[in-house]
Amino acid sequence: MTAATPSTPPLTYEQAGVVYDLIDPLKVAAQRAAAATAPHLAAHGFSEVPASRGESAYVVDVGPFYLASIVECLGSKALVADEMQRLTGRSFYAGIAQDTIAMAVNDLITVGATPLVVQAYWAAGGSDWFGDAQRAQALVAGWKAACDTCGVAWGGGETPALAGIVEAGRIDLAASCTGLVNPKSRLTLGDKLAVGDQIVLLAASGIHANGLSLARKLVERLPQGYLTPIDGGQTYGEALLAPTVLYSPVTEALAKAGIVPHYAANITGHGWRKLLRHPGTFTYRIHAVPPVPPVLRFIQQQAGQDDAEAYGTLNMGAGFALHVAAEDAERTVQIARGLGIGAWVAGAVEAGPKQLLIEPLGIRWEADALQLR
Amino acid sequence: MTAATPSTPPLTYEQAGVVYDLIDPLKVAAQRAAAATAPHLAAHGFSEVPASRGESAYVVDVGPFYLASIVECLGSKALVADEMQRLTGRSFYAGIAQDTIAMAVNDLITVGATPLVVQAYWAAGGSDWFGDAQRAQALVAGWKAACDTCGVAWGGGETPALAGIVEAGRIDLAASCTGLVNPKSRLTLGDKLAVGDQIVLLAASGIHANGLSLARKLVERLPQGYLTPIDGGQTYGEALLAPTVLYSPVTEALAKAGIVPHYAANITGHGWRKLLRHPGTFTYRIHAVPPVPPVLRFIQQQAGQDDAEAYGTLNMGAGFALHVAAEDAERTVQIARGLGIGAWVAGAVEAGPKQLLIEPLGIRWEADALQLR
Numbered sequence: 001m002t003a004a005t006p007s008t009p010p011l012t013y014e015q016a017g018v019v020y021d022l023i024d025p026l027k028v029a030a031q032r033a034a035a036a037t038a039p040h041l042a043a044h045g046f047s048e049v050p051a052s053r054g055e056s057a058y059v060v061d062v063g064p065f066y067l068a069s070i071v072e073c074l075g076s077k078a079l080v081a082d083e084m085q086r087l088t089g090r091s092f093y094a095g096i097a098q099d100t101i102a103m104a105v106n107d108l109i110t111v112g113a114t115p116l117v118v119q120a121y122w123a124a125g126g127s128d129w130f131g132d133a134q135r136a137q138a139l140v141a142g143w144k145a146a147c148d149t150c151g152v153a154w155g156g157g158e159t160p161a162l163a164g165i166v167e168a169g170r171i172d173l174a175a176s177c178t179g180l181v182n183p184k185s186r187l188t189l190g191d192k193l194a195v196g197d198q199i200v201l202l203a204a205s206g207i208h209a210n211g212l213s214l215a216r217k218l219v220e221r222l223p224q225g226y227l228t229p230i231d232g233g234q235t236y237g238e239a240l241l242a243p244t245v246l247y248s249p250v251t252e253a254l255a256k257a258g259i260v261p262h263y264a265a266n267i268t269g270h271g272w273r274k275l276l277r278h279p280g281t282f283t284y285r286i287h288a289v290p291p292v293p294p295v296l297r298f299i300q301q302q303a304g305q306d307d308a309e310a311y312g313t314l315n316m317g318a319g320f321a322l323h324v325a326a327e328d329a330e331r332t333v334q335i336a337r338g339l340g341i342g343a344w345v346a347g348a349v350e351a352g353p354k355q356l357l358i359e360p361l362g363i364r365w366e367a368d369a370l371q372l373r
Numbered sequence: 374m375t376a377a378t379p380s381t382p383p384l385t386y387e388q389a390g391v392v393y394d395l396i397d398p399l400k401v402a403a404q405r406a407a408a409a410t411a412p413h414l415a416a417h418g419f420s421e422v423p424a425s426r427g428e429s430a431y432v433v434d435v436g437p438f439y440l441a442s443i444v445e446c447l448g449s450k451a452l453v454a455d456e457m458q459r460l461t462g463r464s465f466y467a468g469i470a471q472d473t474i475a476m477a478v479n480d481l482i483t484v485g486a487t488p489l490v491v492q493a494y495w496a497a498g499g500s501d502w503f504g505d506a507q508r509a510q511a512l513v514a515g516w517k518a519a520c521d522t523c524g525v526a527w528g529g530g531e532t533p534a535l536a537g538i539v540e541a542g543r544i545d546l547a548a549s550c551t552g553l554v555n556p557k558s559r560l561t562l563g564d565k566l567a568v569g570d571q572i573v574l575l576a577a578s579g580i581h582a583n584g585l586s587l588a589r590k591l592v593e594r595l596p597q598g599y600l601t602p603i604d605g606g607q608t609y610g611e612a613l614l615a616p617t618v619l620y621s622p623v624t625e626a627l628a629k630a631g632i633v634p635h636y637a638a639n640i641t642g643h644g645w646r647k648l649l650r651h652p653g654t655f656t657y658r659i660h661a662v663p664p665v666p667p668v669l670r671f672i673q674q675q676a677g678q679d680d681a682e683a684y685g686t687l688n689m690g691a692g693f694a695l696h697v698a699a700e701d702a703e704r705t706v707q708i709a710r711g712l713g714i715g716a717w718v719a720g721a722v723e724a725g726p727k728q729l730l731i732e733p734l735g736i737r738w739e740a741d742a743l744q745l746r
Contacts, residue, residue, distance in 0.1 A: 026503040027532060029510065030493070033517040034527035041526050044487055044555075048526055058528030060490060062553065064437050069551040071444065071492040073533040114417055117433060119444040120403070121494065123545055130399040137402065144406040153414050153421055154407035155431030158547065159400060160446040165545050170538045172496055174531070176444040176549035180435065182417075 051189040055277075056107035056266055059181065059189070066181035068113035071121075072103035074173040076212045077241075082170070084226055084237040091135040094142030095243035096173065099209045101146040102244035103268075104177035106320060109251045110264040112188035113179035115150055120157030121174040125166040130159070142243075150248045152177070186255055190278045192262035197349040198329035199275070199284060202250060203342030204319030206242035206293045210268040211314045215240055218302050231294035239295035247320045250336045250343075254322075257335060263323040272311045275321055275356050276370040283352030289360050290317040290344055307361045312369070323349060424562040428650075429480035429639055432554065432562070439554035441486035444494075445476035447546040449585045450614075455543070457599055457610040464508040467515030468616035469546065472582045474519040475617035476641075477550035479693060482624045483637040485561035486552035488523055493530030494547040498539040503532070515616075523621045525550070559628055563651045565635035570722040571702035572648070572657060575623060576715030577692030579615035579666045583641040584687045588613055591675050604667035612668035620693045623709045623716075627695075630708060636696040645684045648694055648729050649743040656725030662733050663690040663717055680734045685742070696722060 031054070038048040041060060049066060052059035057070040077099055081092040105115045120143060130136050147154045166172050181187045207215060219236070222228045226237030247266075254261065265274045275284050292300075296317065300310040310316055324332050329345045336343035354367035404427070411421040414433060422439060425432035430443040450472055454465040478488045493516060503509050520527045539545050554560045580588060592609070595601045599610030620639075627634065638647045648657050665673075669690065673683040683689055697705050702718045709716035727740035 025506070026509045026513065029513045030516070030530070030532070033513050034493075034529060037517060037520045037525065037527040040520070040524045041489065043524055044489060044553075046489065053529075058490060058492070058526075060526065060528075062438075062489075065435075067440070067489070067551065067553075069442070069490050069492060069528055069549065071494050071531055071547075071549040073494065073496055073531045073535070075533060076535060076537060079537050116414065116417060116419065116435075116440070117431060117442050119431070119442060119549065120407075121444050121446065121547055123446055123547070133398070136399045140399065140402045140406050143403070144410060147410045147413070151413045151416055152410065153431075153433065154410040155433075155442055156407060156426075157403070158444055158446045159403070160448060162446070162449060162545060164449060164452050165540060165543045167538060167540050172535060172538050172545050174444075174494055174496070174547070176442065176492065178440065178442040178551045180417075180440075 093138040097142030098243035286347035466511040470515030471616035574691040659720035
């Protein structure tokens with residue numbers, strides 16, 4: 001394993017090419033304009049659920065149930081699959097398909113929705129992308145398998161060839177997902193969150209699909225690149241390409257067991273700072289951290305990140321957080337584990353200023369840690 | 374105006390870079406895999422509407438109403454806006470936003486759905502795309518205005534920066550749309566289509582967002598390029614960028630007037646061959662063709678297309694078709710015109726072999742004209 005020398009400067013997310021300052025003014029303008037369109041629903045006899053603005057999925061009250069919808073992008077993980085295919089001859093696009101669906105499904109379920117329909121958005125740099133039959137079939141098979149895992153119908157989608165917009169040989173992958181909160185009592189927008197609730201963390205399989213810009217940048221520092229062996233016996237590239245865990249089987253099983261989470265957070269960009277997403281004023285005290293997947297420990301070490309930087313950027317082994325009533329916590333863990341997904345009662349919601357305390361690591365973040373940068 | 378000399382060879386769609394043969398095997402595999410996921414809906418107490426497979430939007434029966442969803446890509450029209458911004462200093466992204474929403478909304482309404490929620494998918498080649506404030510604000514303002522026209526709520530979306538996947542300086546635009554067929558009697562999947570029904574065509578504003586690969590390729594033949602003046606006083610570039618007409622105000626007004634179309638076709642790729650989309654065996658006889666927008670006549674002339682090639686590729690002035698009962702035809706026209714959208718009773722559904730006859734042009738297409746190429 002190649003280790004970063006002490007003289008290697010730490011690598012930040014901005015150095016990896018993502019400049020939030022340029023995106024966020026647009027985001028703010030878009031959010032404001034979007035919010036102003038909500039009254040249109042009244043003409044159809046419906047209304048938005050205002051608390052869903054700014055949450056991970058948008059929710060509309062359509063009477064007998066709530067309608068939730070979302071579109072999500074994979075990000076740059078496909079670039080790793082492309083490079084690994086070049087290096088190994090294997091296609092990793094079955095996993096990439098799962099990653100893409102996970103981006104949408106794992107966000108949609110945070111509001112308590114059952115995902116029902118997924119649409120595929122596969123925009124290639126040219127018609128020739130689809131001419132690699134092994135890769136194309138892997139994408140189709142992985143997409144179908146992820147739909148099977150989540151119990152959603154694959155409705156259809158788009159497969160445009162966008163020469164001049166998408167780079168030659170590349171593909172821009174996204175998924176839209178529509179679901180229902182049914183019965184309406186399953187709505188999870190955070191109003192049930194209370195002091196004494198327990199925080200259950202669900203295991204991540206690896207980096208999932210957030211932090212890939214940083215992970216790809218690191219490759220330039222590794223003499224063996226993606227083929228660098230890491231702890232656990234895999235290469236860096238293989239480990240990066242572990243498919244994102246699909247968490248909807250857990251939330252559906254909880255519903256069947258009569259457990260309604262009080263809040264849920266999909267831990268993606270901004271890492272564990274996402275645990276500060278709820279708008280209320282609570283102190284979140286974490287007393288146990290899950291085991292860190294080798295690939296994430298490797299990235300942390302190679303990038304020279306301290307724990308605060310690593311946990312504030314990457315999932316570090318926790319891909320999803322469920323805030324549940326204390327009496328439901330142990331059962332929630334057992335239900336997740338019964339589905340083969342690691343789970344831990346990792347902390348609790350307390351009265352106090354808005355902050356996240358990760359006690360085993362000595363990390364304390366206040367409310368402003370999650371503000372858009 | 375520059376005219377194609379007789380020696381200039383005609384330009385086909387494949388020469389413009391879109392190779393359907395490479396896309397379609399994947400599409401067929403994806404459609405097969407997608408269809409196999411439908412049984413998942415039963416576990417949630419719902420079921421798909423099988424006739425919606427292969428139609429423009431996917432429909433699920435959720436009990437009190439039908440749920441319809443879709444994701445649609447703009448295609449390459451943004452490249453024209455980019456070049457025109459370079460040439461004129463003006464941003465055309467307000468219109469581009471409308472085009473993107475139109476791609477999704479105009480497809481969703483073909484099944485009888487009321488569009489309720491739109492999600493934005495704006496994937497840029499880098500964070501710097503969003504740094505052009507004039508362009509970014511135009512995109513936001515145009516998106517909001519299109520939502521206002523359609524009476525939909527803008528739920529949110531994604532604004533990823535995808536360096537290495539999307540080309541630097543470019544943006545990949547798409548929209549997802551979710552709606553409800555409510556009441557369920559508004560479902561328009563074609564089972565009501567009958568001999569004697571009239572075909573109402575709704576006016577297009579120009580090329581809309583299909584045929585742009587061809588339109589862009591033509592620019593190479595024009596000494597003045599996008600600034601070539603065309604009939605009507607606009608430049609070629611300006612005319613190409615006329616925003617796509619949003620047709621959902623028409624379908625919503627029809628519903629309020631108690632008119633349920635028997636079938637609807639969004640005339641996009643494959644031009645008027647989309648009028649053969651319905652799976653039944655009918656003869657569609659067109660006795661009147663709408664006026665051709667100058668930009669489409671110009672493309673036809675410059676590309677050296679005969680009418681069959683032009684009407685089989687471009688909308689040629691008809692952006693949407695509504696098949697209605699004979700007694701509703703004239704009222705349908707009046708309702709559309711009352712909304713400022715040109716409309717004509719252009720033909721009729723007859724008993725006979727599956728074919729489309731465009732009598733004023735001497736065009737006859739049989740069933741196989743719309744097969745995937």
